[in-house]
Amino acid sequence: MGEFELIRQYFMPLARLHGSRSVLLGPGDDCAIQSIPPGSDLVFSIDTLVEGVHFPIGYRPDFLGWRALAVATSDLAAMGAEPACFTLALTLPEVDEPWLRGFARGLGRAAESFGLVLAGGDTTRGPLALSLQVHGLVEQGLAIRRAGASVGDLVVVSGTLGDAGAALDYLDALSPSEDEQCVLEQYHHPQPRLKLGIALRGLATAAIDVSDGLLADLNHILESSGVGANIVRAQVPVSLALARLKGDAAVDYALNSGDDYELCATIPEATWATAPEALKQHFTVVGAIEPAPGLRLDGIDVASGSEATGFDHFRRRA
Ligand code: ADP
Ligand code: MG
Numbered sequence: 035m036g037e038f039e040l041i042r043q044y045f046m047p048l049a050r051l052h053g054s055r056s057v058l059l060g061p062g063d064d065c066a067i068q069s070i071p072p073g074s075d076l077v078f079s080i081d082t083l084v085e086g087v088h089f090p091i092g093y094r095p096d097f098l099g100w101r102a103l104a105v106a107t108s109d110l111a112a113m114g115a116e117p118a119c120f121t122l123a124l125t126l127p128e129v130d131e132p133w134l135r136g137f138a139r140g141l142g143r144a145a146e147s148f149g150l151v152l153a154g155g156d157t158t159r160g161p162l163a164l165s166l167q168v169h170g171l172v173e174q175g176l177a178i179r180r181a182g183a184s185v186g187d188l189v190v191v192s193g194t195l196g197d198a199g200a201a202l203d204y205l206d207a208l209s210p211s212e213d214e215q216c217v218l219e220q221y222h223h224p225q226p227r228l229k230l231g232i233a234l235r236g237l238a239t240a241a242i243d244v245s246d247g248l249l250a251d252l253n254h255i256l257e258s259s260g261v262g263a264n265i266v267r268a269q270v271p272v273s274l275a276l277a278r279l280k281g282d283a284a285v286d287y288a289l290n291s292g293d294d295y296e297l298c299a300t301i302p303e304a305t306w307a308t309a310p311e312a313l314k315q316h317f318t319v320v321g322a323i324e325p326a327p328g329l330r331l332d333g334i335d336v337a338s339g340s341e342a343t344g345f346d347h348f349r350r351r352a
Contacts, residue, residue, distance in 0.1 A: 035129050035131070037157050040129060040134065040157065041061065041155075041157060044134045044135065044137075044138040045061065045122070045138065045152060045155065046061060046062075047138070047142065048138065048141060048142050048145050048151070048152035049061050049151060049152045049153065050151075054118050054119050054149075054150070054151040054153075056068050056069050056070070056071065056118050056119070056171060057118065057119045057151055057153050060119075060151065060152065060153050060154065061152065061153065061154045061155065065154070066119070066121065066153035066154040068118065068119060068153065068169060070171070071171065073173060073174050074171045074172065074173060074174060075171070075172050075173075075174050075175070075176075075177055076169060076170075076171060077110060077113050077115040077169070077170045077171065077172050077177050078167060078168065078169045078170070079106065079109040079110065079167070079168055080106070080165055080166065080167040080168075081102075081105055081106040081109070081165065081166055081168075082163065082164070082165040083098075083101075083102050083105070083163065083164050083165075084161075084162075084163045085161065085162040085163065089101065090205060094136065094222075095133045095134075095135075095136035095137035095140065096136040096137065096139050096140030096143075097140060097222045097223070098137060098140060098164075099136070099137045099138065099139065099140025099141030099142070099143075099144060100140040100141070100143060100144040100222070100223055101140075101222065101223070101224065102141070102144075102164055102166055103120065103141055103144040103145060103148065103150065103166060103168075104144055104148070104223070104224045104225065104226050104295060105224065105245070105295065106120065106166040106167070106168045107120075107144075107148045107150065107168050107226040107228065108224070108226040108227070108243040108245065108295040109168065109243060110168055110170035110226070110228065110231070111226045111227045111228045111230065111231035111243060111295075111297060112178070112231060112241050112242050112243040112297060113170065113172060113177045113178055113179075113231065113241070114172055114176065114177060114178040114231045114232055114234055114235040114238075114241070115170030115171060115172040115177060115231070115232075116149075116170055116171050116172065116228075116232065117148050117149045117150045117168065117169075117170050117228060118150070118151075118169045118170055118171050119150055119151045119152070119153040119168075119169050120145070120150050120151075120152060120153065120166055120167060120168045120169065121152070121153055121154045121155050121156075121166070121167045122141075122152060122154075122155035122156075122164065122165075122166055123155055123156040123157075123158075123164065123165040123166075123167075124155065124156070124157050124158070124164050125158045125159070125160040125161065125162065125163045125164065126157070126158075126159060126160075126162060127159070127160065127161060127162055128159075148226060148228060149228075150168065153169075172235070173235070176235050176236065178231070178234060178235060178238050178240065178241040178299070179240060179241075179258070180240050180241075180242055180254055180255050180258035180259065181240065181258040181259050181260075182238075182239040182240040182259060182300070183239050183240040183255050183256065183258075183259035183261050183263075183300035183323050184239060184259065184261060184300075184302075184323060185261060185323055185324065185325050186302055186303055186323065187239055187240075187300040187301055187302050187303070187322065187323040188300065188301055188302075188303055188306050188319050188321070188322055188323075189252065189263055189265065189298065189299075189300055189319070189320050189321040189322060189323065190298070190299050190300075190301060190306070190317040190318060190319050190320065191244065191248065191270075191271065191296055191297065191298045191299075191317065191318055191320055192227050192230050192296045192297045192298075192316050192317050193227070193271070193294070193296040193316070194271045194272050194273040194276070194288070194294075194296070195244060195248055195270065195271065195272065195287075195288035195289075195294050195296055196272050196273075196276050196280075196284060196285070196286075196287030196288035196289075196291055196294065197216065197217040197220035197221070197272075197273050197275065197276050197287075197294060198217070198220045198221040198224065198291070198292070198293035198294045198295075199247070199287045199290070199291020199292060199293060199294070200217045200276055200279060200280060200284075200287045200291065201214075201217040201218045201220060201221035201222075201293075202221070202291075204217065204218055205218070205221075212275075213275040213276075213278050213279050214275075214279065216273065216275035217273070217275055217276055217279065220273075220294065221293060224293065224294065224295040225295070226243070226295055227243070227295070227296060227297045227316075230297055230313070230316055230317075231297060233313050234297070234299050234301075234313075237301055237305050237309060237313075238299040238300060238301050239259075239300045239301065239302065240255045240258070240259055240299065240300045241255075241297055241298065241299040241300075242254055242255055242297070242298050242299075243295055243296070243297055243298075244292065244294050244295065244296045244297070244298050245292050245293065245294075245295060246292040247289060247290045247291055247292045248265070248270065248288060248289050248290075248298060248320075249265075249289050249290060249329060249331075249336055250290075250292070251298055252265070252298055252329060253329055255298070255300060256323075256327070256328075256329060259300075259323075260327070261323050261324065261325065261327065262323070262324045262325065262326045262327045262328045262329065262330070263321055263322065263323050263324055263329055263330070264321050264322060264324055264329075264330040264331075264332075264333060265289075265320050265321035265329070265330070265331050265332075266320060266321055266332060267285055267289075267331055267332050269318060269319065269320045269321070270285050270288045270289060270318075270320050271288070271318040271320075272284040272285060272287070272288050276288075289331070299317075300323055303322075306319070
């Protein structure tokens with residue numbers, strides 16, 4: 035099977051799933067064309083996943099397809115953007131049709147679920163790796179950035195944290211328990227919080243998706259915004275499954291492990307007080323922004339800077 039036959043068979047169907055109104059031309063030409071509606075900003079981001087680094091060697095291809103697009107799309111959610119389309123640069127060691135079928139199935143399900151149409155890509159031979167660029171649209175000037183948090187803001191997080199990080203302990207389990215299955219599901223099928231991100235537009239002063247752990251990701255907001263924060267350990271939301279599996283250590287997973295793709299945002303206290311219940315029910319207040327720089331946990335300094343927390347490729351390998 036040649037490169038073009040492979041694209042036609044496995045990837046063209048993802049370009050037709052459901053037209054994105056803004057994609058004028060999809061795969062098959064030298065470039066794709068996306069029109070930007072007047073009054074909108076184009077918001078875009080690229081993520082690369084390398085086998086053995088970002089996902090386990092031999093990882094299920096349908097899970098990989100979902101996860102890869104979810105991880106990329108989560109960045110759109112964090113900006114409050116409406117998903118539009120994506121491109122896929124795929125490097126494959128060989129043409130393995132069962133693998134491609136599974137991968138395209140997982141990717142297609144994710145694309146449909148998130149409202150993204152495949153607009154183009156690149157297919158090459160080499161060690162398994164993929165890069166996905168996602169495009170979203172947001173009303174001009176309303177994208178939520180990392181810089182913007184200020185004193186008087188609360189720190190909120192969506193959902194629960196820590197499941198995906200804990201799941202790494204069970205990836206090889208032959209017959210995982212029900213709780214283990216719950217946290218594994220969070221790792222295999224993360225849900226980018228697109229609706230919540232859009233709902234935060236105009237309310238949140240800053241937002242980020244939690245890919246590297248709450249402390250590390252909140253630190254990015256603090257550094258960009260030039261403020262500090264205190265987090266109340268007892269308020270950090272964890273799932274029942276994680277609490278049962280890890281006991282007192284559950285919160286440590288929530289604070290330090292990544293891959294959950296929930297949102298962390300800062301919102302002025304008065305805005306929060308009057309925010310719709312339908313929004314508030316998806317978030318937990320975990321702390322507050324403070325004038326003193328740095329991040330504190332129950333008032334005690336967390337070793338400063340992103341070097342102390344979360345995942346950093348270059349640090350780990352050094
Ligand atoms: P070029 O040489 O002009 O860059 P390519 O041969 O790389 O073109 O790709 C031909 C067409 O197929 C392009 O429109 C490209 O977007 C599309 N394409 C290539 N790989 C993929 C893929 N994995 N998924 C979707 N579209 C793809
Ligand atoms: Mg090309």
